Structure formats: C-alpha cells, structure tokens
Amino acid sequence: MAIGRFVHVDLRDLWKHEEYDFSKWLEQNIDILSQTIGMELNVVQREKAVGAFSADLLAEDSEGNLVVIENQLTATDHDHLGKVLTYLTSLEAKSAIWVTSDPRVEHVKTITWLNESTPVDTSFYLVKLAAFKIGDSDPAPLFTVVAGPSETSRAIGSERQDLANRHLLRLRFWEELLQKAKEMGVKSHLGVSPTKENWLSKGAGRSGLHYQYQVWLQGKTAVEFYIDTGDQTTNQKIFEELMAKKADIEKPFGEPLTWDRSDNRRYVAIRHVIDKGGLRDAEQWSQIQGAMVDAMDRLVKAFRPQVNHLSTWE
Secondary structure (H helix, E strand, C coil): CCCEEECCCHHHHHHHCCHHHHHHHHCCCCCHHHHHHHHEEEEEEEEEECCEEEEEEEEEECCEEEEEEEEEEECHHHHHHHHHHHHHHHCCCCCEEEEEEEHHHHHHHHHHHHHHHHHCCCCEEEEEEEHHHHECCCEEEEEEECCCCCHHHHHHHHHHHHHHHHHHEEEEEEEHHHHHHHHHHHCCCCCCCCCCCECCCCCCCEEEEEEEECCCCCCCCCEEEEEECCCCCHHHHHHHHHHCCHHHHHHHHCCCCCEEECCCCEEEEEEEEECCCCCCCCHHHHHHHHHHHHHHHHHHHHHHHCCCHHHHHH
16 A cells, blocks of 8 residues: 655745735635634634734634634744734734744743633634645645643633732732721831732841731731741740740730741741631721731730840840
8 A cells, every 4th residue: 555645835835925825715715724723713804904904814703703813924923923912902802813834932932821811711822834745636734723722721811810819909908908007006017018918027126027917818817926037946946935925925915826836847926816807808808907907016015025135136
C-alpha cells in the first residue's frame, strides 16, 4: 500500500493578499474554522469599518453574539494584537479569533492571559494556519487552536476576579475603619494607609512587634499583638516573657486573650477575636469596626507598659 506524505505549501502561493484573497476565501469557507474552534460561525460582513480601520471579518455565533476575526499570513505582531482588542471592544463583540501563520510565544501568553483575566463571557482564540498537500492533491488548509478559552482558564479568571473583588472590599473596609478610629479618638493606627490585605498593622515601638487588626470574609474579626522579629527563638522568648505577665495584661484589657503559640511557625500572636461578622457583612460594618477600634484601644493600653520593659531590648 502506498502511503503519501504531507507536503507543506507556502500560504502566499494560495493567497497573495490577506485582505483581498484570504479573507474572501475564509468568508466562503467559514465552516472549516467553525469546526476547528467548536463554535458555529456565520459571517455578517467582510471588512467591517471600525473608525479609520476595518475588521477582516465580522461574524455571529449560534447565540447571535458578535465575533471579530483578524487574519495575518505572517508572524503575529503587536499591531495586529492591538487591532484584535480594538475591534472587540469597539464592536462590543464577545469573541475574537486571531488567525496567523506563525504565533509568537509572547502572543500565545497574551491570549492565554486575556482568557484568564477578562469576563467569563469573553473569549479569545489564537489559531495557527498552515497548508499541506499529498502528492499531486489540491492543497488543503489546516487550522490549529494554539490558545483559547478552557475550563481551566475560566476557573483561573473567576478566581482572579474574586480575589480582585476581595481586595477592593478590604480596601474599603480599612478606609472606613480608620475613619471610625479617628471619630472615636483612637490614634493607635494614625498614619497607616488602607491595604488590600486581610490585616492592618502598626508598629508597637519595638522592632518586630505590631498591633494588628484582622478581618475574615465572614463571621469574625480580631485585634492582636503580633510578634515576628525574624527569629523564632527571639519570638518565643518575648512571648514567654509576656505570658508571665498575663494577668497584668488581661486585667486592663478587660477580658481574657487567646495566647497563640506554635512551634511549627516563626511568628506568635496574642489575639482577641470579635464574633460580630466579617468582610461580607457590609451592612454591619459600622458596628464591627466600632468594636474593633474599641478592642484595639484597650489592647494597646494593656501591652504598652509591658513592651517598654521587655528584657530583650534592655
């Protein structure tokens, strides 16, 4: 049995010009690209005007969403990447397909990043185009998806969006807490800026010692005396010295504290947990923040005399 071999065909031998030759051919054979990416496509218009530019093809998917298709018979470049983004946003399309003969690594990474970072209803495809023939057969195009949306990219994108939302929520929470502290006349964190982290810290006047607020997504917040000098042995020594004065600390604070020591980690902390709600309980923020500021004021007053006389710095 004779078995033929694929022979690579130069794309320029088939289509001399991207706009006039290849785009016209793709318009008439859009079903081949549709099968490759798994999306039903119907061409709406070739050379769709977008300001002073024009998208090679404008199509619709099976749900009537617009899809822009940008063709490039050469290696990918920043100019065409810019066009893809411009056409997608200007035409309010939901998908963009970038067809190229040579997808550069940096552009593969960019398309992958876009699928992970943009809204889940927006999709980007980078499709490699090649042409082959077997013996004296007619040349045939071969489309290969190099980068596109996937369950993994959607999951990563959703996680990143959730993280970004939490960052914004924390920033707003700390802004309001600092304002609440100012209104209550508590100056322990004066000069501290809001942060996207779940903690807000202020030095306690000694290296490695901090007065720290914490907030969790739901259920609780906390204030704590946080110890991390960079050396576990030193941290434990400070903790033990303060532990020996537990009664003298808890009495002015007004209630018991949680003395959190672990040999499995470097830092140690002495904490007071407030069970009035967390980050997602926005309607209760004022009450939660008020309780946090009050507890921090008491925590600072309870620890300050002991910090000033720690033997580590004597």
